Amino acid sequence: MAGADADGEGVLILAIETSCDETAAALVTDAGSVLSSVVSSQAGLHARYGGVVPEIASRRHLELVLPVVREALERADTSLGGVERVAVTQGPGLVGALLVGLSTAKAIAWAGGRPLVPVDHLEGHIAALYLEPDPLDPPFLCLLASGGHTLLLAVRERGASERLGTTLDDAAGEAFDKGARVLGLGYPGGAEIDRLAGDGDAEAFAFPVARVPGLDFSFSGLKTALLYTVRDLGERETERRRADLAASYQHAIVRALVARIREGVERTGLDRVAVVGGVAANSALREALPEARFAPFDLCTDNAAMIASAARFGGAIPFPNYLGLDAYASIS
Amino acid sequence: MLILAFDTATDVATSALVADGEVLGERASVARTVLDDAHRLLAEAEAETRDLEALVVGTGPGSFTSTRIGLAVARGLTLALGIPVAGVSTLDALRAGEKDAYPVLDAGRREVFVPGPSAAAPDDLELAPGTVCVGNGAVRYRAALERKGAVVPSDGDERHIPHARLHVSLATDFGPVEDVLPIYVRTPDVKVRP
Numbered sequence: 001m002a003g004a005d006a007d008g009e010g011v012l013i014l015a016i017e018t019s020c021d022e023t024a025a026a027l028v029t030d031a032g033s034v035l036s037s038v039v040s041s042q043a044g045l046h047a048r049y050g051g052v053v054p055e056i057a058s059r060r061h062l063e064l065v066l067p068v069v070r071e072a073l074e075r076a077d078t079s080l081g082g083v084e085r086v087a088v089t090q091g092p093g094l095v096g097a098l099l100v101g102l103s104t105a106k107a108i109a110w111a112g113g114r115p116l117v118p119v120d121h122l123e124g125h126i127a128a129l130y131l132e133p134d135p136l137d138p139p140f141l142c143l144l145a146s147g148g149h150t151l152l153l154a155v156r157e158r159g160a161s162e163r164l165g166t167t168l169d170d171a172a173g174e175a176f177d178k179g180a181r182v183l184g185l186g187y188p189g190g191a192e193i194d195r196l197a198g199d200g201d202a203e204a205f206a207f208p209v210a211r212v213p214g215l216d217f218s219f220s221g222l223k224t225a226l227l228y229t230v231r232d233l234g235e236r237e238t239e240r241r242r243a244d245l246a247a248s249y250q251h252a253i254v255r256a257l258v259a260r261i262r263e264g265v266e267r268t269g270l271d272r273v274a275v276v277g278g279v280a281a282n283s284a285l286r287e288a289l290p291e292a293r294f295a296p297f298d299l300c301t302d303n304a305a306m307i308a309s310a311a312r313f314g315g316a317i318p319f320p321n322y323l324g325l326d327a328y329a330s331i332s
Numbered sequence: 333m334l335i336l337a338f339d340t341a342t343d344v345a346t347s348a349l350v351a352d353g354e355v356l357g358e359r360a361s362v363a364r365t366v367l368d369d370a371h372r373l374l375a376e377a378e379a380e381t382r383d384l385e386a387l388v389v390g391t392g393p394g395s396f397t398s399t400r401i402g403l404a405v406a407r408g409l410t411l412a413l414g415i416p417v418a419g420v421s422t423l424d425a426l427r428a429g430e431k432d433a434y435p436v437l438d439a440g441r442r443e444v445f446v447p448g449p450s451a452a453a454p455d456d457l458e459l460a461p462g463t464v465c466v467g468n469g470a471v472r473y474r475a476a477l478e479r480k481g482a483v484v485p486s487d488g489d490e491r492h493i494p495h496a497r498l499h500v501s502l503a504t505d506f507g508p509v510e511d512v513l514p515i516y517v518r519t520p521d522v523k524v525r526p
């Protein structure tokens with residue numbers, strides 16, 4: 001395989017990500033420059049079901065995986081011949097969805113005698129922070145908040161993180177989605193609530209967030225509180241005060257996340273804070289943490305550039321020892 | 333022409349390396365290790381991936397996830413190697429292994445996939461007496477099929493397995509991998525959330 005691309009930027013990594021409802025591929029240099037990052041979101045496909053339907057997602061991944069990889073190669077102005085390593089999300093995620101990307105990646109790697117780097121999706125989200133042009137160096141405290149996960153992590157070196165807390169029920173992004181559904185908004189709910197909240201009063205309603213011990217999170221009570229409030233208000237009043245409801249609901253989630261971050265900083269002594277995952281795109285959270293580092297907007301939600309980035313820091317399995325590799329569904 | 337063939341739709345994933353009609357090697361494992369089988373087949377034939385000239389892949393019906401594994405592998409390989417692919421239905425391959433046999437694949441949910449293709453309860457199949465039924469569905473629902481007068485070879489019989497060499501013998505239409513689609517038969521199960 002070619003050891004360097006034409007510009008001498010170092011080796012090229014092709015990454016594929018299919019853990020949930022985004023089919024994504026990216027080309028990233030070993031030095032962390034993103035040459036291309038293509039994400040084909042299926043959100044529209046799942047919107048009418050109010051969430052991701054695993055079998056629908058897997059079918060779509062199979063349809064999209066090649067066009068997306070081709071597009072990533074094209075936008076990076078390269079061909080597979082220039083690719084040194086293939087990276088792929090191995091888990092956690094929907095196993096049927098993961099297996100589409102993993103099988104495609106294994107085949108591409110095997111066909112060219114390349115090494116394969118299986119990447120943990122959560123490590124991938126963190127590795128979004130390590131990309132050019134402004135890479136962050138550990139140590140830092142990291143909040144990973146998405147539709148599937150809410151984790152508080154101590155990141156002391158690249159490629160290694162210690163879990164300090166996690167959600168005991170719903171993920172933060174899931175809380176946004178469920179709240180959006182109660183308010184009659186579309187899916188995914190985070191962006192919808194964020195948009196609507198801009199016109200609302202965050203102090204209009206007090207939604208309590210459960211206090212759980214340690215550094216864990218709990219969001220399931222929040223949705224119930226919103227549900228009761230909406231029921232009490234009635235249809236017409238809910239309609240009239242939708243922006244206030246969205247703003248107050250968002251405020252409750254943000255407040256809970258920020259409180260945990262502050263406690264995490266106190267306990268670990270890590271004074272630098274980073275936020276990654278889909279919820280990192282939330283404007284209220286960004287406002288509430290002016291000193292924190294947020295993943296770039298386009299790398300908050302699932303993408304393959306972050307997977308390629310994680311693959312820069314080890315874990316490569318030499319050809320052909322990865323051929324029997326399997327996907328995994330949950331956090332190890 | 334050197335052809336790599338595989339079918340991952342059922343619980344036994346089969347693979348074969350075929351050169352100009354001659355079977356150089358065959359393997360069987362499970363869907364997730366089908367590339368490991370392919371690697372061994374090439375190694376035994378002292379061939380390399382770049383020697384491959386075409387692929388033949390089983391398109392199901394079968395397990396959705398397993399079927400997709402084979403089709404995703406085919407997508408990765410054709411992208412990297414720039415070779416054409418032909419898709420062959422797993423039901424057709426089974427039928428090719430035994431003249432006049434009726435392929436019956438396990439479809440889960442107390443149903444089987446049969447030519448059509450369609451899904452049906454074993455008790456609802458209409459079979460002429462003496463019909464030879466082959467496939468993992470025939471093995472699983474042997475009692476129901478035999479009650480209808482069908483003949484089901486013994487459980488370990490080779491005819492129950494969709495051997496990938498059979499796919500090669502049926503493959504005629506080689507083209508771009510985008511044209512090779514899985515045969516799902518069923519639509520996805522969708523539960524609308526409250």
Ligand SMILES: [Zn+2]
Pocket residue numbers: 121125146148277301302
């Ligand atoms: Zn994610």
